[in-house]
Amino acid sequence: MDAKVISLLANKPDTLNGRLQVLHECLRQSLPQITHSSCLLYDEKTDSLKKFLSSHHFTNDGYEDSLRLKPNQALFTLCQQEEGKLVFFDADEPVWQHFKQDPQSHAAFIIPIKQGQRFIGFVCFEMVSSPDNLTDPAKITLSLYGQFISMMINEELSLVNTLLATVRAARDFTDFRDFETGLHLDRMACYARIIATHLAKKHRLSDEFIEHVYLFARLHDIGKIGISDTILNKPGRLDDDERSIMKTHVIKGIDMLEQVLNDYNLVDMRDTDMMRNIVACHHEYIDGSGYPKGLKGDEIPLEARIATVADIFDALTCQRPYKKPWPLDDAIAELEKMQQANKLDAECVAAVRENKAEFEKVMKELSDDKK
Ligand SMILES: [Fe+2]
Ligand SMILES: [Fe+2]
CATH class of the missing domain: 1.10.3210.10 (Hypothetical protein af1432)
Incomplete structure (x- = not known):
């Protein structure tokens, strides 16, 4: 990981969202076409994906029904893969529209994130310019950033899950x-x-x-x-x-x-x-x-x-x-x-x-x- 990113993160923004914003700004220095970075978390119990982190605040109009994973073949296939996928909001499956948060964006590179073998969500990088020029090195850069975001989330989620499991165990006794x-x-x-x-x-x-x-x-x-x-x-x-x-x-x-x-x-x-x-x-x-x-x-x-x-x-x-x-x-x-x-x-x-x-x-x- 870039030394600049590490030094920026060392200042420790206090929320995961703050850290995602720092990463997003660093990413834009090498890939200015990426206008928005976000993350959706998967809830196994309800088979749904929910918005979790976002590099920009786009207003949220009321309650949004969450997106189900398993009935959507394209989503389900991607969650089982290791690599990311480039999707076009207008031309590809309508399900990808759920990932669009920046009204200006035309496409996105979406990467599944995992905790061990368990799928826990997606990181999504939206872009405005024609994505035909998303080169292989650019995809590798995005995958690296995706992995770093996934590590950040994994770290925090395991702390929270430990806490909830302890409380649950105490309650069960x-x-x-x-x-x-x-x-x-x-x-x-x-x-x-x-x-x-x-x-x-x-x-x-x-x-x-x-x-x-x-x-x-x-x-x-x-x-x-x-x-x-x-x-x-x-x-x-x-x-x-x-x-x-x-x-x-x-x-x-x-x-x-x-x-x-x-x-x-x-x-x-x-x-x-x-x-x-x-x-x-x-x-x-x-x-x-x-x-x-x-x-x-x-x-x-x-x-x-x-x-x-x-x-x-x-x-x-x-x-x-x-x-x-x-x-x-x-x-x-x-x-x-x-x-x-x-x-x-x-x-x-x-x-x-x-x-x-x-x-x-x-x-x-x-x-x-x-x-
Ligand atoms: Fe109470
Ligand atoms: Fe209660």
């Missing part, structure tokens, strides 16, 4: 598993992603931010691992004493997260702040009546406001030992009531209302009946 099922966490993470995507344009949220909200939202209640099963599984309402014990799950969660971050030497990992914020603030309310700190309005980080609405929506619409699932419209009405009482973030609640069909789809696809 406790009664917490019966209370909050994996499906609750999966649904809630999907809802959080829909809300974050809806807010992306106004708050200029990157795809990386959205993806991290999705990954980290499921950590929100890790502190419940430390709450006794008699309280967690109590069929009726909790009394005052039990409720105050239940509320300690937030502080317990923060302690637990710090412990895991310490054990794995991840304390300084980028984006751990987002994990901390979600765990620490998912019971804070806009009017300051939440816990543990009674933060108000913008003092509550956006990722936590998103997680709170996603979590309450799922609590309302799923079955719990003490309640039946609420219909979708009733759940939205309840969120609106809480927002009018200044408990929930208005934009996050509007995101639920305006993406009702997407919420309904997640409710059906990840329903507890499918366990």
Whole structure:
């Protein structure tokens, strides 16, 4: 790798996206025809590809249905290869249009990225000029950059996956598993992603931010691992004493997260702040009546406001030992009531209302009946 690239990266932009931007600028010095670099991540569970990193911010208009891998023969073939492929947006398969983020670009060089043998996504280099002049040396340069981006992503993803696996293992050994099922966490993470995507344009949220909200939202209640099963599984309402014990799950969660971050030497990992914020603030309310700190309005980080609405929506619409699932419209009405009482973030609640069909789809696809 070029010494200049290494020295630029040594300044350590704090996000993966920042590092991709540095690489993109370096790449343009040798290949000015490349106007945009991006990366899509593959989610095996849902067989979908989602935008993850992007060298430029192109506005994101609302929720976009993700792209499925297996039903698209051209995509599926490419993901099994080692080398990249040059595609023309107008002339080739329509599926490649999903990779086009720069409105000016005409073609792209798309490279599959892997973690060992496992396919994890694509790196895409878009270009404006006629790609007929993309020489073999240029393709080699792009492949090298693609590999470097893939290494960066692999490194971060293995840290995050280690963390999530540890939490999952801890959960599986406790009664917490019966209370909050994996499906609750999966649904809630999907809802959080829909809300974050809806807010992306106004708050200029990157795809990386959205993806991290999705990954980290499921950590929100890790502190419940430390709450006794008699309280967690109590069929009726909790009394005052039990409720105050239940509320300690937030502080317990923060302690637990710090412990895991310490054990794995991840304390300084980028984006751990987002994990901390979600765990620490998912019971804070806009009017300051939440816990543990009674933060108000913008003092509550956006990722936590998103997680709170996603979590309450799922609590309302799923079955719990003490309640039946609420219909979708009733759940939205309840969120609106809480927002009018200044408990929930208005934009996050509007995101639920305006993406009702997407919420309904997640409710059906990840329903507890499918366990
Ligand atoms: Fe909680
Ligand atoms: Fe929850």
